[in-house]
Amino acid sequence: MVFEYAPAPESRSVVSFDSSYGLFIDGEFTDGAGTTMKTINPATEEVLSEVSVAGEEDVDRAVAAARKAFEKVWSRTPGSERAKYLYRIARILAERSREFAVAETLNNGKPIRESRDVDVPLASAYFFYYAGWADKLDHAGFGPAPRPHGVVGQVIPWNFPLLMLSWKIAPALATGNTVVIKPAETTPLTALLFADVLRQAGLPPGVVNILTGAGPTGAALVAHRGVDKIAFTGSTAVGKGIARAIAGTRKVATLELGGKAANIVFDDAPIDQTVEGIVNGIFFNQGQVCCAGSRLLVQENIHDELVERLKVRLGTLRVGDPMDKNTDVGAINSAAQLQRITDLVQAGEDEGAIRWSLDCGIPTNGFWFRPTLFTGVSQSHRIAQEEIFGPVLSVITFRTPAEAVAKANNTPYGLSAGIWTEKGSRILWMADQLRAGVVWANTFNKFDPTSPFGGYKESGYGREGGRHGLGPYLVEGTTR
Amino acid sequence: MSPTTTSAAGDRRLGVPKTHKLFIGGAFPRSESGRTYEVTTSRGAFAANVAQGSRKDVRDAVRAARAAQSGWAGATAYNRGQVLYRVAELMEGRRAQFEADVAAGEGMSAARASAVVSAAIDRWVWYAGWADKIAQVAGNANPVAGPFFNISSPEPTGVAGVLAPQASSLLGLVSVLAPAVVSGNTAVVLASQERPLPAVALAEVLATSDVPGGVVNLLTGRTAELAPPLAAHQDVNALDLAGAVGAENVTWGELEAAAADSLKRVRRPAAEVEPDWTAEQSLRGILAYTETKTVWHPKGT
Numbered sequence: 003m004v005f006e007y008a009p010a011p012e013s014r015s016v017v018s019f020d021s022s023y024g025l026f027i028d029g030e031f032t033d034g035a036g037t038t039m040k041t042i043n044p045a046t047e048e049v050l051s052e053v054s055v056a057g058e059e060d061v062d063r064a065v066a067a068a069r070k071a072f073e074k075v076w077s078r079t080p081g082s083e084r085a086k087y088l089y090r091i092a093r094i095l096a097e098r099s100r101e102f103a104v105a106e107t108l109n110n111g112k113p114i115r116e117s118r119d120v121d122v123p124l125a126s127a128y129f130f131y132y133a134g135w136a137d138k139l140d141h142a143g144f145g146p147a148p149r150p151h152g153v154v155g156q157v158i159p160w161n162f163p164l165l166m167l168s169w170k171i172a173p174a175l176a177t178g179n180t181v182v183i184k185p186a187e188t189t190p191l192t193a194l195l196f197a198d199v200l201r202q203a204g205l206p207p208g209v210v211n212i213l214t215g216a217g218p219t220g221a222a223l224v225a226h227r228g229v230d231k232i233a234f235t236g237s238t239a240v241g242k243g244i245a246r247a248i249a250g251t252r253k254v255a256t257l258e259l260g261g262k263a264a265n266i267v268f269d270d271a272p273i274d275q276t277v278e279g280i281v282n283g284i285f286f287n288q289g290q291v292c293c294a295g296s297r298l299l300v301q302e303n304i305h306d307e308l309v310e311r312l313k314v315r316l317g318t319l320r321v322g323d324p325m326d327k328n329t330d331v332g333a334i335n336s337a338a339q340l341q342r343i344t345d346l347v348q349a350g351e352d353e354g355a356i357r358w359s360l361d362c363g364i365p366t367n368g369f370w371f372r373p374t375l376f377t378g379v380s381q382s383h384r385i386a387q388e389e390i391f392g393p394v395l396s397v398i399t400f401r402t403p404a405e406a407v408a409k410a411n412n413t414p415y416g417l418s419a420g421i422w423t424e425k426g427s428r429i430l431w432m433a434d435q436l437r438a439g440v441v442w443a444n445t446f447n448k449f450d451p452t453s454p455f456g457g458y459k460e461s462g463y464g465r466e467g468g469r470h471g472l473g474p475y476l477v478e479g480t481t482r
Numbered sequence: 483m484s485p486t487t488t489s490a491a492g493d494r495r496l497g498v499p500k501t502h503k504l505f506i507g508g509a510f511p512r513s514e515s516g517r518t519y520e521v522t523t524s525r526g527a528f529a530a531n532v533a534q535g536s537r538k539d540v541r542d543a544v545r546a547a548r549a550a551q552s553g554w555a556g557a558t559a560y561n562r563g564q565v566l567y568r569v570a571e572l573m574e575g576r577r578a579q580f581e582a583d584v585a586a587g588e589g590m591s592a593a594r595a596s597a598v599v600s601a602a603i604d605r606w607v608w609y610a611g612w613a614d615k616i617a618q619v620a621g622n623a624n625p626v627a628g629p630f631f632n633i634s635s636p637e638p639t640g641v642a643g644v645l646a647p648q649a650s651s652l653l654g655l656v657s658v659l660a661p662a663v664v665s666g667n668t669a670v671v672l673a674s675q676e677r678p679l680p681a682v683a684l685a686e687v688l689a690t691s692d693v694p695g696g697v698v699n700l701l702t703g704r705t706a707e708l709a710p711p712l713a714a715h716q717d718v719n720a721l722d723l724a725g726a727v728g729a730e731n732v733t734w735g736e737l738e739a740a741a742a743d744s745l746k747r748v749r750r751p752a753a754e755v756e757p758d759w760t761a762e763q764s765l766r767g768i769l770a771y772t773e774t775k776t777v778w779h780p781k782g783t
Binding site: 127143145238241242245246249250251257259429433438439440441442443444445448450451452453454455456458459460462463465468469470478 | 625628741743780
């Protein structure tokens with residue numbers, strides 16, 4: 003007998019959005035000089051609010067406010083005081099966590115279970131962690147009396163809107179920089195709510211400025227002469243454009259870009275844990291994760307058994323209303339992203355890989371993609387080479403550890419990798435060989451404020467998180 | 483490189499000048515282009531004809547560097563430290579030649595040139611000592627909030643393209659080369675265009691030291707011709723632009739823009755003039771060519 007789940011919806015009423023938002027500059031919301039855009043709930047296509055599209059004039063104002071705040075206030079604020087502002091922010095986020103989780107799910111489409119248990123608690127934890135560094139920078143290993151750059155321009159993606167904001171703002175403020183940050187085009191709302199956290203924390207005006215907009219706003223921020231440092235998370239193509247745009251200047255950048263992680267399973271792996279790890283690796287956040295384990299490299303002799311077990315496990319995933327606490331897989335973030343996933347999956351079929359998709363109902367409104375896996379994938383297939391950024395797993399086989407390494411490293415990306423085996427010496431050998439910034443052994447998609455994150459090769463440079471994450475925000479604080 | 487020498491007995495004899503070649507994959511080929519160019523002393527006297535490397539030579543050097551990289555990175559840090567230290571030992575044994583080349587090329591007194599050579603040798607010693615300490619200083623355990631082992635350590639970036647300084651032809655060269663290779667990167671170095679002779683002498687030291695072939699590849703030629711293909715090469719992972727300062731027809735910003743296409747790690751010149759290479763070095767030079775890898779594993783019984 004199979005019991006059906008009763009719906010367990012989270013309450014929508016814990017958050018209220020304004021009907022429209024301006025730009026948060028110098029401590030207050032002001033009207034933008036440009037146009038506006040609507041922001042929606044990708045699970046329903048309902049309009050949630052209307053936000054400003056910042057133009058060059060607005061970027062000018064925000065950068066000027068950040069510069070003034072840096073010179074007049076923030077650079078004269080002792081580390082011990084900066085720390086306390088950050089601690090306040092961490093605490094306020096924790097107090098308002100339910101509101102932020104609901105807001106994130108409404109604007110992003112991710113399951114409330116994830117925004118509640120991962121995004122928001124981690125966002126608070128990153129502020130709490132970096133708060134403690136603010137008055138200890140002399141001990142961080144970047145030489146005596148390390149200095150901030152000044153004004154930092156930050157551009158963040160839509161997959162973890164609040165969490166990426168915390169990854170960016172917390173280390174920037176701890177090191178004494180001031181910030182102009184641009185949330186992603188499709189997910190501006192938690193950043194705009196965050197402005198109210200800053201008000202409650204009493205952060206001096208201009209220390210953090212929030213500009214909504216799309217690509218051109220980000221480009222204007224990156225190119226602005228008053229910005230000393232760039233921190234960007236997003237696609238490799240845009241990252242290369244940023245590197246080109248700041249070439250020959252004194253501006254420096256941290257780039258956290260795309261990935262095509264290999265999740266490598268040996269025949270002695272603990273199979274049940276491995277299946278859970280694979281599912282978490284590629285279906286967490288609908289696969290819209292730069293470090294997602296999107297290539298499953300499985301030792302040939304256990305391929306059939308593992309794929310069968312995966313299909314059984316995927317059959318238990320609940321796809322649908324992100325606000326339902328039972329939901330495992332929510333909505334794709336935008337129509338554009340859904341189109342990209344659809345195109346690449348079509349390419350997989352056209353190139354001869356074998357597609358299997360979960361047989362489940364999906365809502366009629368909003369943007370949805372059924373969890374999918376491909377077998378019979380070869381290294382040259384587009385679904386083995388290109389970042390899909392969706393709930394799509396490509397299964398590839400190998401025979402020897404050396405072959406697994408060669409296939410895993412056969413990508414221009416190098417963000418993350420997974421290893422599943424009970425043999426300790428093999429884990430350590432594999433971890434040495436894999437060209438990736440984060441290697442998860444017998445686990446996957448774990449994040450922590452103390453743990454550096456970032457890529458090799460075309461997955462970008464610089465690290466976020468941990469002691470290493472301070473370096474890029476300090477002059478001469480080189481860590482890669 | 484004096485064309486004549488005088489024996490103890492006072493007889494003059496005609497010297498045997500050296501043919502200057504490139505250093506690629508542990509061998510000394512001529513440029514595939516067959517070209518050479520004339521190098522003069524700081525006073526304008528003929529010093530030597532040196533190989534004028536080509537784009538093809540750059541590609542060959544990158545291929546040699548790539549082939550050598552995993553082996554060099556896979557050597558123990560202790561071993562890399564010993565190998566670098568031995569470079570210092572061998573330079574010490576040939577310091578007369580280095581002093582003569584530096585004095586003639588950079589227009590220094592014998593005493594100054596001797597001090598520069600001493601500093602260059604000591605610089606190898608300094609970096610050699612870092613080999614097995616980088617990971618201890620730049621890496622650390624991370625106390626994550628959960629039952630996991632978690633550690634971050636630096637690893638070499640891969641193949642580094644190095645534009646050696648134009649003015650400081652030996653000390654500057656060592657100061658940008660040693661930090662690149664100490665962590666396990668391999669390097670393709672463009673020697674100072676007008677003062678390449680100490681670089682060629684260094685290549686000869688490297689060839690007879692314990693540095694595996696391909697770990698350091700040294701090209702002589704026109705910086706403006708060789709730097710762009712090196713900066714744009716898709717199989718080069720990092721780029722040091724020190725030698726763009728003062729190089730004719732070279733703009734470091736353009737090279738950095740070319741490097742953006744493969745997201746190379748670029749070490750910019752700190753200023754538009756060459757720094758004082760005698761100044762104390764820092765760990766930053768080494769870390770510019772490293773990546774931080776973080777490994778997680780659950781803890782349990």
